[in-house]
Every structure is written in structure tokens, then in C-alpha cells.
Amino acid sequence: MTSALSPALRAIYDEATHRNAHEPVFHQALHEVLESISPVLSNHPEFVEAGIVERLIEPERQIMFRVPWHDDAGNVRVNRGFRVQFNSALGPYKGGLRFHPSVNLGIVKFLGFEQIFKNALTGQGIGGAKGGSDFDPHGKSDAEVMRFCQSFMSELYRHLGEHTDVPAGDMGVGAREIGFLFGQYRRLTNRHESGMFTGKGVQWGGAEVRTEATGYGTVFFAQEMLATRQDSVEGKRAIVSGSGNVAIYAIEKLQQLGAKPITASDSSGYIVDENGLDLELLKQLKEVERARISEYAERRPSARYVAGGSVWDVPGELAFPCATQNELTLSDARTLLNNGLTLVAEGANMPCTPDAVETFQAADVLFAPGKAANAGGVATSALEMSQNAARQRWDFTSSEDKLHEIMRGVHASAWEAAEFYGHPGDYVVGANAAGFKRVADAMLAQGVI
Numbered sequence: 055m056t057s058a059l060s061p062a063l064r065a066i067y068d069e070a071t072h073r074n075a076h077e078p079v080f081h082q083a084l085h086e087v088l089e090s091i092s093p094v095l096s097n098h099p100e101f102v103e104a105g106i107v108e109r110l111i112e113p114e115r116q117i118m119f120r121v122p123w124h125d126d127a128g129n130v131r132v133n134r135g136f137r138v139q140f141n142s143a144l145g146p147y148k149g150g151l152r153f154h155p156s157v158n159l160g161i162v163k164f165l166g167f168e169q170i171f172k173n174a175l176t177g178q179g180i181g182g183a184k185g186g187s188d189f190d191p192h193g194k195s196d197a198e199v200m201r202f203c204q205s206f207m208s209e210l211y212r213h214l215g216e217h218t219d220v221p222a223g224d225m226g227v228g229a230r231e232i233g234f235l236f237g238q239y240r241r242l243t244n245r246h247e248s249g250m251f252t253g254k255g256v257q258w259g260g261a262e263v264r265t266e267a268t269g270y271g272t273v274f275f276a277q278e279m280l281a282t283r284q285d286s287v288e289g290k291r292a293i294v295s296g297s298g299n300v301a302i303y304a305i306e307k308l309q310q311l312g313a314k315p316i317t318a319s320d321s322s323g324y325i326v327d328e329n330g331l332d333l334e335l336l337k338q339l340k341e342v343e344r345a346r347i348s349e350y351a352e353r354r355p356s357a358r359y360v361a362g363g364s365v366w367d368v369p370g371e372l373a374f375p376c377a378t379q380n381e382l383t384l385s386d387a388r389t390l391l392n393n394g395l396t397l398v399a400e401g402a403n404m405p406c407t408p409d410a411v412e413t414f415q416a417a418d419v420l421f422a423p424g425k426a427a428n429a430g431g432v433a434t435s436a437l438e439m440s441q442n443a444a445r446q447r448w449d450f451t452s453s454e455d456k457l458h459e460i461m462r463g464v465h466a467s468a469w470e471a472a473e474f475y476g477h478p479g480d481y482v483v484g485a486n487a488a489g490f491k492r493v494a495d496a497m498l499a500q501g502v503i
């Protein structure tokens with residue numbers, strides 16, 4: 055896996071993987087970044103002399119703690135909580151909290167490391183962090199989720215603040231969980247510090263378009279990529295994985311722009327609706343009833359449900375992996391290419407395996423890595439922070455316009471960096487190089503800390 059790295063970067067990578075053993079997804083993210091920033095380091099030897107890379111790949115702070123709580127039957131349950139505050143050179147730590155059984159320290163480090171560059175690309179002045187727990191909110195009552203969130207925040211609150219670390223939601227953490235977490239923070243600190251948590255309800259400090267932002271932003275980025283080839287999403291079949299916020303609102307924006315998204319999925323399987331997805335039904339099932347995706351096919355005669363399997367077997371020109379890391383494999387990539395794929399935009403964090411990415415790029419398919427394509431969520435979180443600081447509220451249209459402008463800027467930064475460093479059209483190199491350069495400049499200016 056290290057064959058593409060220079061000897062100096064290979065040594066850094068080997069040392070990092072040794073120190074962070076048994077964390078394969080973190081190793082994967084680290085390798086991708088190191089491979090991409092080699093031309094930046096060649097142009098800026100001062101970064102090498104200052105040990106920027108060695109410092110950047112080591113989190114500034116890693117927090118792991120016990121989360122005890124009572125279920126509705128009165129039983130004591132115990133989960134683990136995590137927060138990895140990776141880099142604050144550009145601003146306060148910023149990144150979501152994920153509640154899912156798969157969460158462990160390696161997953162959180164991978165997500166936090168990616169967040170550094172994603173946040174830098176937005177130009178919003180925010181650092182990178184991530185956190186969460188192996189708690190599974192699925193199937194829990196509101197009371198159980200509240201008790202867990204209150205216990206979780208009773209430890210984490212001492213590490214947060216609008217000038218220190220500003221969490222948001224992620225997988226398993228929606229408006230319900232954010233409300234409980236913020237309420238406990240307010241209770242413990244005796245401060246209504248709105249700007250210390252984003253993704254809040256609009257009626258109590260949240261920003262318009264925050265719920266939609268990651269999905270909308272992914273589609274906006276895809277539009278910008280297609281525009282470089284005088285093309286658009288209009289009239290194209292879109293294959294979307296997932297059925298959470300990112301997938302639902304990517305589907306919504308695709309429909310608004312004239313594309314035809316026909317799939318959605320969850321951990322049980324996927325649905326195909328050749329007539330085009332009924333978005334209102336999908337929202338009802340997933341946002342209101344919290345039901346399984348199979349129920350869509352039970353209520354929609356034009357749809358079929360496939361248990362297990364791969365959603366990437368469905369033919370389409372556009373692919374939007376919006377579920378989880380490493381969900382789209384080399385085999386899936388080959389199937390998609392055989393079915394006429396022209397573009398992939400990652401709505402999730404690192405959903406494509408490295409060999410799948412290489413296959414897409416070798417086939418000249420437009421490929422957008424998650425740290426660029428799904429930056430709309432954190433960008434709108436930063437807009438929420440700005441509104442909270444100024445005690446202002448922006449309407450939906452102006453908020454969406456700001457998001458669209460930010461995504462144009464993210465695309466331009468990645469496109470221009472790829473050109474400058476000799477990899478035209480390579481958004482992986484471009485996004486990593488542009489994000490790294492911004493963070494490295496700040497770290498260099500602030501000294502060895």
C-alpha cells in the first residue's frame with residue numbers, strides 16, 4: 055500500500071501505522087492524504103523543515119470515556135464515548151458526533167483526520183475534530199436516548215465551547231439527539247451558548263438548510279464537475295446509497311435539477327423505483343416513522359426491494375455513495391463502469407475503497423472525494439455559528455445561495471490545486487493539496503505547538 059509514497063513520506067506513514075495499530079480506516083485516510091501532498095511538500099520545503107506532516111497526523115487531543123445510563127427496564131448500560139480534537143490551527147475544532155455500534159477510536163480518528171482538510175476547503179476558519187459513541191439509537195425510546203445523551207454530555211461538556219470545540223450531528227445523531235445534548239450542556243454550564251453546537255432546531259438557533267446541506271452540497275459539487283465538460287445532471291439516472299439526511303437531500307436536489315434518482319438503501323437492502331423515487335414517502339418512512347427501507351416497496355407498486363446485495367448493481371450514469379465508509383468496492387466500480395457510469399460524488403466519508411477510486415480515475419470518470427463533495431454540511435454549520443454569534447437568522451433561499459457559493463469555491467480550490475500541482479482533473483489530489491496547504495500555512499505561522 056505504501057509503494058506510491060516517497061521514502062520520507064513512507065517513513066512517516068510506517069511510523070504512524072505502527073503507533074496507531076489496528077486502525078485500518080485511519081491508515082487508509084492517512085495514505086491517501088500523504089500520497090496527494092507530495093507535490094506540495096516539493097514546492098514548500100519549509101513545511102518539511104517545520105515537521106508539519108509529523109505534527110498534523112498526530113491529534114492535538116484524544117478523549118475517551120465511559121458513558122453509563124439506564125434503559126427503560128431500569129438496567130444499567132455502559133457505552134464508550136470519544137472525541138478526537140485533531141487540529142485547531144484554522145479555528146475551533148469542528149466536526150460531528152456519530153452514534154453507531156461500529157464507532158471505535160480508529161473510526162473517529164479517520165473521520166477527524168478527513169475533517170481537517172474538508173473544513174479547510176470551505177474557507178470558513180474552523181479546525182478538524184470528530185467524536186461519537188458505540189451507542190445505537192435505533193430502536194431506543196426517546197427517554198433512553200435522552201438519558202444516554204445526558205450522560206454522554208456530562209463528561210464531554212468540559213472539552214467543548216464556541217471558541218474551543220463545536221460539535222454537530224452525524225450518523226445516528228439528528229435533531230432529537232442534538233436537542234438532548236445541547237440541553238444538558240446548557241444545564242451543566244449555566245450558559246445558553248448557541249454557537250457551541252450546530253444542527254440545532256431552526257426555532258432555537260439552528261440554521262435554515264443545515265439539514266439539507268450535505269446532500270445539496272454534494273449535488274452542487276457534482277454540477278460543478280459536470281460543467282467542466284459542458285454537461286449537467288439533467289435527465290440522468292442517479293444511483294444513491296443510504297437513506298439518511300445526506301441521501302434524502304441529495305435525492306431532493308437531484309430531482310429539483312432534473313435528474314432521476316431511482317435507488318436508496320439501508321443496512322437491510324435497497325430499493326429500485328424505475329419511475330423515480332417518491333421523496334415524500336421516503337421522508338415519511340425514514341424521518342418520521344424510522345422504518346426500514348423495505349417498507350417503501352410495500353407501499354409503492356412501482357418499486358422493488360432487494361434484500362442484501364449491492365445497490366451498485368443498478369445501472370445509472372451518476373453514483374452518489376451516501377451511506378458509510380468503504381461501501382463501494384472494486385467489483386462495484388467495475389459493474390458501474392460496465393453500466394455506463396460517468397460521475398461519482400462521495401456524499402459519505404470515504405465510501406469508495408482505494409482500488410475503486412483508482413478504477414474510476416483510470417476510466418476518466420469524474421470522481422469527487424468526500425472531503426470536497428460533502429463539505430456542504432460543515433460549511434453550513436459554520437454559517438450557523440456566524441448567525442448565532444450575530445444573533446441573526448437568514449431565510450432558506452439566502453442560506454442555500456450561500457451554501458451554493460461555498461461549494462463553487464470548494465470546487466474551484468480543488469480544481470486549481472490539481473492543475474497547479476500537475477494533476478489536472480484529479481479532485482483527490484486537488485482537495486488534499488488545497489486543504490493541506492491552508493492548514494500548513496497556519497501551523498507554520500503559529501510555531502511548533
